[in-house]
Amino acid sequence: xxxxxxxxxxxxxxxxxxxxxxxxxxSYVAARSADELVAAV
Numbered sequence: 001x002x003x004x005x006x007x008x009x010x011x012x013x014x015x016x017x018x019x020x021x022x023x024x025x026x027s028y029v030a031a032r033s034a035d036e037l038v039a040a041v
Contacts, residue, residue: 009028010025010026010028011024011028012024
């Protein structure tokens with residue numbers, strides 16, 4: 001299993017959504033592959 005993607009500083013979720021809704025996230029992982037996504041959760 002690959003190393004998980006690093007946990008980054010919490011962005012505003014509004015900056016990442018189509019409807020521009022959401023406040024600051026507690027944590028954020030930008031998975032670059034399906035394996036990283038599985039490892040993150």
